[in-house]
Amino acid sequence: MTVTDGAGFHTLLEVGSAAADIAYFVVTTPISADVLDPIGIDDLSFTFEPVERPTSH
């Protein structure tokens, strides 16, 4: 993913897992550039899938 200087905080970064097993995330810049490249994030969104319980009929 590439973000552009002056483009604001609008670049979408996302991932999903059908197993709903994402425990944590990390966002960073490459090691070779991390000293020089200031980034930020906005509108962090995550989806929780409750475990479906059996129902009686």
Place this chain on the structure above:
Amino acid sequence: MRSTRLVRGKLYHKVLVATLLCSIPTLPGSGATELDARVKVPRAVAITTTIDFETIPPGTSVTDQYHALGVDFLDFATSDPEGGLVPTIAFVGAGTAHSGTQVLDLNQPLNEFYRSWAGGKFVTTVSRVSMRVGYFSGRGTPGMPPSSVCRPTTPLTRSWHRRR
């Protein structure tokens, strides 16, 4: 006289309870009681939460303020109990932020340099994560000459860790 009444009252209570337990009717052919037949749990519905970083003042370090919403920001990079790489709230203005006027600033001092790095740990595992990413224009590492502060584009790396 008094002791006799207490003994009789206790015996009467035990008989009454036994009668109530046996009176729950059974549905014909199902083997289930009437009580079981009335218990219906609605189907589970996915819940999506979005954090816009608008409720915390600019300059504030963000750690567990969003715990109630389902995520804590941790210093995975240095494991420094004194702080390390802890993101802060930054004001960038309307139009620059994807929503509102504030974003989460990942560019933090580490020793003598600045580094963009942040990690979030969910209270419970999730199925989807997304965010809007951007570049702080005109900002660089203190003490660095302007010509080497910012590059026009920055490739990002990401890692999503799944619970094993």
